[in-house]
Amino acid sequence: MALCSGTATAQVAPPMGSSPTPGAGLNYDASAHDKATDYSALDDVNNARRAKRVQQVDAIGSVGGGAxxxxxxxxxxxxxIFDKRGQMLGDVERVDALSVTVASGAGRVAVPAEAFGKNKRGLMLELTKKQFDELVKSTVPTK
Structure with missing residues (x-):
């Protein structure tokens, strides 16, 4: 039979009617951990990541940004009318209560008015010229 030598500790129950102190008897100081965290460094990292995402979105988004x-x-x-990369799509031919007719070299297409945005370059649609040309080809011709 082997016996180990050392100091033994036991937790003592709090007196009846009182509540135990959180962390009592646990040799752990949570405040030391909190003081060791450098939140300003974490903020710097998060701000740098956010700025990089904004630059990436601006690079793929509309020319001039701020649409x-x-x-x-x-x-x-x-x-x-320009695409999201700044290429010319066509011109507004007609505007009515439901749509805007855009005329291009590929034909004409009626586009809902709420689909248009604008930036410092002018009116734009959030698609590429290739996508717009495919849309025109797949649409029934308008008069």
């Missing part, structure tokens, strides 16, 4: 929804006053016949 906002176009208003009915922006949708005027003869206005140029």
């Amino acid at each position: 906002v929804a176009a208003t009915s006053g922006d949708l005027l016949p003869g206005s140029h």
Whole structure:
């Protein structure tokens, strides 16, 4: 039979009617851990990651960035329409209560007015020229 020598400790129950102190009897100081965390360094890392994501979105998004929804006053016949990369799609041919007819070299297509945005370059649609041309080809011709 082997016996181990050393000091033994036991937890003592709190007196009846009182509540135990959290962490009592646990040789652990949580506040020391909290003081060791450098939150400003974590904020710097998160801010750098956020800035990088914004740059990536701006690079793939609309030319000039800062696109906002176009208003009915922006949708005027003869206005140029650009894709999200800044390529010319066509011109506004006609505006009615339900849609805006866009004329391009590939044909004409009716587009809901709420699909248009605008940035410092002008009116835009959130798609590429290739996607727009495919949309025109798949659409029934409008008069």
